[in-house]
Amino acid sequence: MFRTKNLFSVLLAALATLLAAAPIAARADIVVNVDQGVTQPLPIAIPAFGGSSVGGQVSQVVTADLQRSGLFRPLDPNTFVQKRIDVNLQPQFDQWKQISAQALVTGQVTNDGDGRLRVDFRLWDVYAGEQLLGLQFTTTPENWRRLAHKIADAVYEKLTGEKGYFDTRVVFVAESGTKAKRIRRLAIMDQDGANPSYLTDGSYMVFTPRFSSNSQEITFMALRPTGASIYLLNIETGRQEALGHYPGMVFAPRFSPDGRKVAFSVEKAGNSDIYVMDLGSHATSRVTTDPAIDTSPSFSPDGSQMVFNSDRSGSPQIYVMNADGSGAHRISGGGGRYTAPVWSPDGKLIAFTKQEGGQFHIGVMNADGSGERILTSSYLDEGPTWAPNSRVIMFFRDSAGGGPRLWTVDVTGRVTAQAPYPLSASDPAWSPLLN
Amino acid sequence: MNPAWSPQGRDDGWLPALAAAAVLHVLVFTLVVMFGLPKLKPGGTAVPINIVANAPTTDSRAAEQAPQVQSATTEEPAPEPEPAPAPAKSVPTPAPPKPAPKPVPTPAPAKTAPLKAQPAPTPAPAKPSKPAPPQPTFDLNRLDASLQGAIAKARAGRPASAPRGPTRSETALQARPSAGTGVSTSDVEGLGQLLNRLWNPNCAADPVDVDLAIDVDMNGRIRVDAHGRDQSSDPAVAASYIRAISAVHKVEPYDPKFRGQHIPIRFIASKACANR
Numbered sequence: 007m008f009r010t011k012n013l014f015s016v017l018l019a020a021l022a023t024l025l026a027a028a029p030i031a032a033r034a035d036i037v038v039n040v041d042q043g044v045t046q047p048l049p050i051a052i053p054a055f056g057g058s059s060v061g062g063q064v065s066q067v068v069t070a071d072l073q074r075s076g077l078f079r080p081l082d083p084n085t086f087v088q089k090r091i092d093v094n095l096q097p098q099f100d101q102w103k104q105i106s107a108q109a110l111v112t113g114q115v116t117n118d119g120d121g122r123l124r125v126d127f128r129l130w131d132v133y134a135g136e137q138l139l140g141l142q143f144t145t146t147p148e149n150w151r152r153l154a155h156k157i158a159d160a161v162y163e164k165l166t167g168e169k170g171y172f173d174t175r176v177v178f179v180a181e182s183g184t185k186a187k188r189i190r191r192l193a194i195m196d197q198d199g200a201n202p203s204y205l206t207d208g209s210y211m212v213f214t215p216r217f218s219s220n221s222q223e224i225t226f227m228a229l230r231p232t233g234a235s236i237y238l239l240n241i242e243t244g245r246q247e248a249l250g251h252y253p254g255m256v257f258a259p260r261f262s263p264d265g266r267k268v269a270f271s272v273e274k275a276g277n278s279d280i281y282v283m284d285l286g287s288h289a290t291s292r293v294t295t296d297p298a299i300d301t302s303p304s305f306s307p308d309g310s311q312m313v314f315n316s317d318r319s320g321s322p323q324i325y326v327m328n329a330d331g332s333g334a335h336r337i338s339g340g341g342g343r344y345t346a347p348v349w350s351p352d353g354k355l356i357a358f359t360k361q362e363g364g365q366f367h368i369g370v371m372n373a374d375g376s377g378e379r380i381l382t383s384s385y386l387d388e389g390p391t392w393a394p395n396s397r398v399i400m401f402f403r404d405s406a407g408g409g410p411r412l413w414t415v416d417v418t419g420r421v422t423a424q425a426p427y428p429l430s431a432s433d434p435a436w437s438p439l440l441n
Numbered sequence: 442m443n444p445a446w447s448p449q450g451r452d453d454g455w456l457p458a459l460a461a462a463a464v465l466h467v468l469v470f471t472l473v474v475m476f477g478l479p480k481l482k483p484g485g486t487a488v489p490i491n492i493v494a495n496a497p498t499t500d501s502r503a504a505e506q507a508p509q510v511q512s513a514t515t516e517e518p519a520p521e522p523e524p525a526p527a528p529a530k531s532v533p534t535p536a537p538p539k540p541a542p543k544p545v546p547t548p549a550p551a552k553t554a555p556l557k558a559q560p561a562p563t564p565a566p567a568k569p570s571k572p573a574p575p576q577p578t579f580d581l582n583r584l585d586a587s588l589q590g591a592i593a594k595a596r597a598g599r600p601a602s603a604p605r606g607p608t609r610s611e612t613a614l615q616a617r618p619s620a621g622t623g624v625s626t627s628d629v630e631g632l633g634q635l636l637n638r639l640w641n642p643n644c645a646a647d648p649v650d651v652d653l654a655i656d657v658d659m660n661g662r663i664r665v666d667a668h669g670r671d672q673s674s675d676p677a678v679a680a681s682y683i684r685a686i687s688a689v690h691k692v693e694p695y696d697p698k699f700r701g702q703h704i705p706i707r708f709i710a711s712k713a714c715a716n717r
Contacts, residue, residue: 040637133693
């Protein structure tokens with residue numbers, strides 16, 4: 007009996023061993039699971055575009071855009087085996103694999119007979135050896151930078167699945183002079199700092215400029231010796247229009263997503279409330295009536311709600327209400343003082359300024375107030391504004407001694423960089439994607 | 442005798458028959474596993490894999506990921522941290538060891554100080570069994586290096602930001618080029634690990650999990666079946682496929698083990714991008 011039992015045990019053990027050692031080829035449903043990966047900026051090669059002398063400049067702008075996003079790692083052109091590539095020929099992928107390029111952008115710039123600039127470009131997957139994108143743009147020769155931004159946007163979208171944000175502009179307040187005699191001028195530039203220009207002459211101070219959804223109009227607050235007013239400015243025509251006069255301070259204007267309304271704050275006898283003006287009829291309605299300070303309204307992307315800042319609970323906090331003022335409720339829950347909330351273009355997040363622990367922070371939270379994340383901290387970080395793809399935030403940072411500067415941070419907080427504008431600037435507002 | 446093994450009323454005489462039947466089953470099963478399956482392989486079904494094992498693969502990886510060699514060497518000294526704790530073990534018996542400040546964090550000038558601070562292996566009850574920990578010739582730099590190695594080891598589970606060399610299981614697979622009879626669990630794990638190194642998931646958009654399959658030809662090149670990509674117009678889906686397809690191509694040429702195989706692969710970006 008004992009021997010039999012032993013034999014049986016041995017057989018069972020042998021069976022178990024055989025099963026363990028058997029090739030899993032016996033299973034036809036096996037799937038290789040890959041669940042970690044290595045998240046890093048994508049190595050991309052962007053050799054100088056061929057053809058016209060502008061080609062090199064175009065590829066440089068594309069390179070700078072992608073690099074600044076933090077999601078790409080443009081490779082050093084000195085390592086390229088193929089320096090210039092005919093855009094109509096398939097690249098020699100092995101040469102690009104040698105330098106670990108995962109993507110390759112080739113292009114060519116030519117001058118059309120009618121004086122227009124034409125750019126053909128292709129995006130290649132080096133390892134798959136296939137073309138991912140092939141586009142052609144034409145424009146006037148002086149517009150080549152915008153064309154480069156459009157190429158960067160196309161590459162960005164193809165490789166990340168999100169819209170790009172490079173063909174955009176930023177309106178901001180250019181600051182100069184001493185603190186006692188500060189000059190604050192309205193200014194505008196491309197998002198990469200190129201083509202800066204002033205929109206006002208500095209004879210009065212400007213604050214909080216904001217773009218409309220069509221990128222053609224700006225609303226801002228102007229402070230003159232006669233008082234404060236809110237203006238609309240058409241940046242194409244230069245036409246400027248005051249949005250009425252109010253008994254008291256008027257500030258913090260912002261367009262509704264459809265561009266037909268402007269929400270703003272009016273301060274009277276120490277009480278600030280939020281108003282909305284219909285730009286067609288100029289009819290104004292008051293949407294908050296609380297005795298506390300209610301300010302900094304920002305519409306949700308569908309226009310049905312507004313996020314705003316109020317100290318009705320004793321300290322500045324973030325609240326959300328319906329666009330008609332009903333259903334106001336607090337969404338910020340952490341310690342500290344919250345100001346300047348801005349709804350992201352995709353509606354998922356709200357950016358804000360937070361003051362806590364002797365420092366200022368830029369942060370984001372979900373639209374319901376959950377998931378607060380602090381992205382930056384410094385002596386003074388303020389005034390967040392969203393890139394149109396809801397991935398990057400621009401703000402201004404001031405130090406104890408120097409003037410304010412524009413900075414950017416991505417929503418993960420990992421990619422922070424000074425914006426490519428070298429002078430003092432504050433109150434940035436990012437435009438939607440240009441048409 | 443355990444009654445559980447011999448239920449009452451059973452005749453011990455039928456147990457050998459049971460044993461014989463089991464042997465028979467095992468034999469049949471083994472034969473089916475070893476010879477029967479290839480014939481059963483239906484076209485287009487997911488069938489396992491063979492991994493690695495050809496020079497081009499090995500060569501290209503080595504060229505691309507030279508730093509790995511370094512990371513491998515930094516892991517070498519990992520065993521060395523033992524010398525440091527060793528004296529501590531012997532402490533209980535002898536004189537109260539000075540509350541030795543941990544040698545690692547101390548700045549350079551303290552290089553000699555910890556030497557004294559270390560409770561030198563006192564003449565105490567010698568632990569003969571241990572392969573003698575290096576003697577008092579304590580080197581702060583070596584300790585630091587070894588601790589770095591230990592830290593690196595501890596981090597090994599996390600994806601590194603820089604490409605690394607093949608893992609042990611990958612290299613093991615490379616060492617068995619002739620094994621062509623099927624794919625073991627470690628083969629699959631090896632391929633999974635390799636792809637984890639080569640895959641740069643798209644965490645910029647909302648993560649999209651990607652299912653694809655590859656057919657490996659006799660040269661180790663692949664044809665990718667990514668019909669999920671073609672069925673979606675979502676740019677985030679397309680971008681996620683691009684990343685996954687690029688990763689599977691980076692493995693080319695595939696090891697002979699995989700040739701002629703159809704391999705389904707699932708890239709789980711939702712997990713890879715979590716908390717990033």
